[in-house]
Amino acid sequence: MFEKPAGTRHFHFTAVDPLTGDIYTSLGDAHKAEVTGLMRSQDGGETWQWLDKATGGSRATHRQPTAVYFDKDAIYFGKDNRPLGILVLDRKTGRIEQVFTMSKFFRSWFTGITKVKGSFWAISRSFTNKTDPSFGLLWWSGDGKTWVPVQFFTDAPIWLQTGNEGDLISIGFRGKDSNAVAFKVPDRAEMAGWVERGPSVALLDRLLGRNLQGPLKRLIGGSFNQQERAPK
Amino acid sequence: MNPARAYRFLIWALIGVLIAGLGALALYTYGGTRLEAINAYYGDLLGRTELTGVRGPHYWQGQNVVWAGRRDVKTSGDFGVTATDDAPLPESFRGPARSISESIWADKSSVYLRQGDGFKRVLADFKCWYVCGSRLDASDFVIGEYGSRIYRLELRPARRASCSRSLPERDIFISPRSTP
Numbered sequence: 001m002f003e004k005p006a007g008t009r010h011f012h013f014t015a016v017d018p019l020t021g022d023i024y025t026s027l028g029d030a031h032k033a034e035v036t037g038l039m040r041s042q043d044g045g046e047t048w049q050w051l052d053k054a055t056g057g058s059r060a061t062h063r064q065p066t067a068v069y070f071d072k073d074a075i076y077f078g079k080d081n082r083p084l085g086i087l088v089l090d091r092k093t094g095r096i097e098q099v100f101t102m103s104k105f106f107r108s109w110f111t112g113i114t115k116v117k118g119s120f121w122a123i124s125r126s127f128t129n130k131t132d133p134s135f136g137l138l139w140w141s142g143d144g145k146t147w148v149p150v151q152f153f154t155d156a157p158i159w160l161q162t163g164n165e166g167d168l169i170s171i172g173f174r175g176k177d178s179n180a181v182a183f184k185v186p187d188r189a190e191m192a193g194w195v196e197r198g199p200s201v202a203l204l205d206r207l208l209g210r211n212l213q214g215p216l217k218r219l220i221g222g223s224f225n226q227q228e229r230a231p232k
Numbered sequence: 233m234n235p236a237r238a239y240r241f242l243i244w245a246l247i248g249v250l251i252a253g254l255g256a257l258a259l260y261t262y263g264g265t266r267l268e269a270i271n272a273y274y275g276d277l278l279g280r281t282e283l284t285g286v287r288g289p290h291y292w293q294g295q296n297v298v299w300a301g302r303r304d305v306k307t308s309g310d311f312g313v314t315a316t317d318d319a320p321l322p323e324s325f326r327g328p329a330r331s332i333s334e335s336i337w338a339d340k341s342s343v344y345l346r347q348g349d350g351f352k353r354v355l356a357d358f359k360c361w362y363v364c365g366s367r368l369d370a371s372d373f374v375i376g377e378y379g380s381r382i383y384r385l386e387l388r389p390a391r392r393a394s395c396s397r398s399l400p401e402r403d404i405f406i407s408p409r410s411t412p
Contacts, residue, residue: 177287
């Protein structure tokens with residue numbers, strides 16, 4: 001149906017917007033190709049238009065999303081290039097804006113976004129490095145713009161699903177021996193209250209900002225499986 | 233250099249190194265404590281539950297989770313504690329699975345259409361993105377590669393009488409490539 005345009009390296013996600021039937025795809029990677037961006041087809045794949053296109057190697061202007069969620073008023077994209085974070089495409093204005101920038105402390109790329117019970121959930125995973133252990137995070141947002149990490153994993157989360165008729169989310173991991181995990185989904189207001197009262201790493205972020213990937217991985221390597229519960 | 237002055241310099245240097253070391257240790261410890269606190273704090277609220285034996289991509293059918301076992305499609309209604317084998321995976325299926333859904337399944341190099349209890353390979357030498365196979369309309373899918381191509385999978389009603397058990401037999405047609 002469609003072959004990658006000249007100057008691009010490869011497609012990332014391809015997904016159909018369930019609300020409009022438009023097809024969206026993303027092209028990366030900025031550090032290995034000249035052209036990256038977002039494309040859309042509004043005629044079932046016959047023709048494609050650039051929604052966002054950047055040329056000239058790796059720069060902050062490049063957008064090469066790796067995860068997408070189609071909401072009623074906006075489309076949310078998770079990125080795997082700097083500045084790492086979340087983009088939003090406003091359906092009314094057509095404008096794309098980066099609404100969330102992840103701290104370098106959590107340097108990881110988004111593999112899934114969803115919305116359950118009125119709030120947003122996303123997963124991100126560490127970049128591939130054969131010598132370091134993988135890690136990942138579960139993020140929560142009440143408005144799609146401000147995101148907080150709510151769980152850390154010792155493996156790379158890839159697949160994010162909504163299950164049990166909207167009562168839970170489940171996450172599948174890259175590791176061959178890692179069991180998937182499921183989480184109950186609180187209502188938006190309840191979750192917002194917990195986030196407001198909960199621990200934050202903001203101070204640590206501000207203090208150390210960068211170069212903490214190694215310590216973070218060492219920390220989560222041994223300390224973060226204690227919350228797993230026996231299945232009920 | 234005056235020996236007394238050198239001595240003082242050495243003392244101050246040692247004090248500086250000591251302070252820096254203690255500071256780094258304090259920050260490291262603080263970071264660890266905070267990260268652990270986040271997992272513990274939200275773990276209570278979110279009720280983290282391990283899905284025993286459920287590996288990689290999966291999806292939910294009502295209260296059952298479905299995933300690709302070594303040789304079979306697995307289903308569990310009790311968070312993976314016990315599982316049943318729904319149907320055999322095709323012999324050509326080379327796990328681990330890369331993407332699965334009710335209709336589209338992908339291993340490391342192929343894409344399969346699941347119809348009833350059977351699978352039909354519709355694309356070979358094709359590496360899916362982690363979630364591939366979006367439904368375009370009632371009968372068509374869009375399948376995106378982690379690579380160079382995007383395909384439209386059209387399911388055309390067959391002219392002959394159906395012999396399948398649960399779904400009408402359909403021809404599978406991969407649409408030709410359009411000009412970018």
